[in-house]
Amino acid sequence: MKKLLLCAIATIAIAAPAVAADLPARTFSKAPTAVATVYDWTGFYVGINAGAHVSRDRDSAADSSDANFIPENIVLLNQAVPFSSSQTGFAGGVHLGYNWQASSFVFGLEGDFDGLTGKATRNLIQPIIVDTVQFIDSSRDNWMSTVRGRAGFAFDRLLIFATGGAAFSNWQLSHSFAQIVGGGTTNGAISQTATRTGWVVGGGVEYALTNNWLIRGEYLHADFGTVSSSLLSTQGGLFPTVFTHSEKLTEDVVRGGISYKFGGPVVAKY
Secondary structure, three states, X not given: OHHHHHHHHHHHHHHHHHHHHXXXXXXXXXXXXXXXXXXXXXXXXXXXXXXXXXXEEEEOOEEEEEOOOOHHHHHHHHHHOOEEEEEEEEEEEEEEEEEEEEOOEEEEEEEEEEEEOOOEEEXXXXXXXXXXXXXXXXXXXXXXXXXXXXXXXXXXXXEEEEEEEEEEEEEEEEEEEEEEOOOOEEEEEEEXXXXXXXXXXXXXXXXXXXXXXXXXXXEEEEEEEEEEEEEEEEEOOEEEEEEEEEEEEEEEEEEEEEEEEOOOXXXXXX
């Protein structure tokens, strides 16, 4: 019996390595590799924006021709007539554009339109030798529109950008002058509405809340050059006085916005 048991154990010991060699090798699978996604800014977008603006009118006006006042009064008039105003109000409107992304660099083209509120007015009563004079001046920018290029760098869902291009706005400008004698008579007035073309620069930040919804904050500075006009004033139809107005017009806008971007899925990054 013992001999049979010893023979069986010896047989198993000899056969085991051979059987193990015929078994397939056991393989171990690696854990799945994590896939990171990066936001893609490429695509068309539309949105709305709202904020505040400051319209500035710097008028270096002067008494350029005078047959009514004595030289001493002309000096006093030239000290009083220059006009500088700041119209502060609400700015709100719409924007649309398209972005292209290459690596982390994003560039695009955008257009916008904002309606503007507010009006700046001056009513100055100025004593001069013997008489008193009155200047009434006002300026208002009704709307501003821009067409701009944009360029910046994306940090996944955060975009930091600079912008610049052409700007358009609609200004209402008016001036009047009165030589107050025995109750006062308006001697002359001029007004004009002018749509101006200029340039605009600025910058801002934008963030993708989802694949389609974006929020932004930005600042724009626009310059619309100088508007010139002449106001003719006469006393009783005689003795003309001419005031030449040269008005430097600028806009500053700070605003936020929300946009909807079409298409442009996130990009897988391994």
